[in-house]
Amino acid sequence: MTPSPQDQGNWQRVHPISPLVRGWVAVIGVLVVFGRNTFEDLLRSASSGGRDAVEGPPAWLILAIVGGAAVIFGTVFFLSWYFTRYSVSDDHVRVNSGVLFRQQRQARIDRVQAIDVVQPLLARIFGLAELKFEVADAGKSAMRLSFLRLDEARRLRAAILARAAGLTPLAGNAGAVPEAPEREVMRLSPARILGSTVLSGTTLTLVGAAALLAVLASSVRSWAVLAGFLPLLLGLVAAYWKSFSTEFNFRVAVSPDGVRLHYGLLDTRSQTIPPGRVQAVGITQGPLERLAGWYRVHVNVAGYGVDRSEGGGRSVVLPAGTLDQVLQVLELILPDPGTPDPVGVFTAGLTGKDSDGGFQPSPRRARWLDPLAWRRSGYRATGTALLCRHGVVFRSLQVVPHERTQSLGLFQGPLMRRLRLIDFVLHSTAGPVRPVVHHLDLMQGRQLFLAQASRAAAARRIARPDRWLEAPQPIDQDKEYLHEQ
Template sequence: MSEDVLDGEQPFTTDDTETWHRVHPVSPLVRGWVAVVAVIFIFGRNSLESVFSEGWDGGNALTRGTPALFMAVVVGAAVVIFGVAFFLSWRFTRYQVTDEHVHINSGIVFRQQRRARIDRVQAIDVAQPLVARAFGLAELKFEVADGGKSAMKLSFLKLGEAKRLRAAILARAAGVAIDPEAPGQVQEAPESHVLALRPGRIIGAAFLGSTTVLALCVIAAALVAVAWSGKPGVLVGAVPIFIGIGAAYWKNITGDFNFRVAVSPDGVRLHYGLLETRSQTIPPGRVQAVGISQGPLWRLCGWYRVHVNVAGYGTDSSDHGSRTVLLPVGTLDEVMAVLGLIFPDPGVENPFEVFGAGLRGPADAQGFVHSPRSARWIDPLSWRRNAFRATETALLCRRGVIFRSLQVVPHERTQSLGLRQGPLMAALGLVDFELHSTAGPIRPLVHHMSLANGLQLFDEQAARAATARRVHRNEKWLATPVVEPALPVEPVEAPAATEQQLRIKEQERGY
């Protein structure tokens, strides 16, 4: 049973077309306290400066209390103005969840009416900022497939209400059949624990990450500057940089703290955060691409980081990209466990060996095809690491020597394909193969392939993607699937490279 049912709360009931709801009445306070504090800080600082410069005893008795009185008037006016504005914002914000759509109406002067199809929802987050946690409130945010431009938010709801609303949206998106005896009622799906990261590993990963590499470079540059100038005072110029580095450490640690992975019929659930907690749900089949990366310092501990492209998240530049992180730091076994949640069928009989070879194996291990020897002239370090392999369900692309990465793209999630070739690559008989995914941190790319291998992969991957899209048409993962028979993919013999093909700049194919 779900947590809400155990607490004795009623399951969420979807609405009819005449029923509307409002967010919690405390929402204006949760959203507006930052503005009030900013006004108090600005005018309070000015008043204190005036006191210390002129003193409380300066002037006559009529003007003696002016700074404090002025501050009180300004702060009071700010509280009233912001309070009225946020109250009206709350008063004119309504939402409705039916079996097919989510509606949100908002705006005071400029009214806005938004509607999203439930079956197009890509992911749902339940976030609790620090102040909202004190009131037991949460923000519900769900994405549709447009790169994050139409993210819809409900700020703020009671935590139990947000969970039940999330359950209703995910159940309808999954195609759960409506019970005729209890129409519209949905209970939150239970979840099963998969793994949790210890605080020590989160802290260790932060101090062995790219931020430490930057800090070492700054320290080295500062020491060189002191030795060259002979003036230790130049170190003062590096203080803002070190403050920024410290803030980056703090954000990485607090953002990934208490990271837990669970699985439910709704999809993969991620829980993380120290001050602001977030419960993130990614429904099955919504992951467009997966990227596994490893930095040079993490190699000492055997740690990897897993990112995902999800339609709706976009590049996720906020919160150090935590919303696109499927696993902030994990061993190879943990990486494989997480991949098994989103890719139940890897398309090979020995997935551990194949994915392990993609991350750290020899150049041509487990069927990976790497760059030819001619690529060493323009890529002397990683030409043997640039490789690809296609399984029955996904395409694997790997690259990098110092910073290693492996990208995995399901065939049915292929958006388009591209081949690129510049003048120098044309002279060496090389080509770059790019598989286009939705907007996100992962850009699947195979550098410096031979022209013959590039053309062959281009044709074969186009056939695989078209076949997979016909087979995996059903977006409602809990509904009865309609599966068409798969058409066999015949190997395509690579044609002989012509002079025109050698001069190709780019050729693409979309789906």
């Protein structure tokens, strides 16, 4: 290990039982494999009245195997724990891990995109938590500290967020940072989550599968086809359960460090998205959700990427909310809507058509390409964000702040060329929201393209600094600070 000059001597280890919490699946697996043989032999000898007992392995062998396994697991776990160390300095979070293949990872604190405190079920039982620190690399490699005691994880989160915000606590005095107070804004009842699970796209799949099954069964006149659908059915049940257990007890809170989301039935997670880290917002409503008048709100955050491994729900900021709740959440993640009438504009974006709410709609000839949804297609630029509206069965509204625009594109295929139509595409960071405006009039699209490019350029010049509690600086000073790196 090479001690770096910045090493402030505050290297710490994670909680000793962490490897067990992480590796319990392997332990259980080995126990099952070894245990089953032994157990079966025992059973056999018992059922045969002990006559076959001599054939089973002697007790000392079983003990030796169990003991050996314990020693091996213990050693591996001890080494893995011993070699995993982390440190939080004023500018960096560092994690060193690995026994044979050493890994040293460090991330700049002011580049933090989001921080999660995750508690898988087993960790919850032990009062432990994992701290996940996201930087902008599309969800490939977060910094994970697993596992810490829950209060330690929260203290560390507060310290990291305070430093990221630009507050500088006394060096080596991380404990002195009080946790930013949070105010609960919204809490979704279990009934709401159950309802949203039932009204989700999974049900549409189920209905489709059931219809297909009915047709097949009546034409083949045999129930044998049912067997073929069993895996699909199991998959759907699993999807329902996953959606319900992930989103259970969903709470939205706000603190000076950003938006806090808490959710989970067995595994719980609490996410913090600092201000200005939301790259794009997508509000969607499927045909079943419309019956209840609920919307689902997704966000693109640079660190989350399209990572679906952990329940896929990390980018959801509201699983099922009424229009009022959606507007409330939007107010938290886009504090400045850039229009005097945000309620009217966003409502028009969600439910309106044609030029409601000042939206620029697609021309009438777009119906040749888009017979149902052409009246919904449209956009509206406010002072701070671009709103893209589309979809009539699956309604959706995408909001991209001007200062978060990465690049823009125009696209035209041969048919669109004939109809003098054009698609306008906004490139956002990887995530569930892919903003696009379909089938605009050619002139209008070209105009939007150039106007949006200059709006984005203007917004970048006055963008807030990465450290959100510092006062905004003119771009020249920002440059100096960037040269320091």
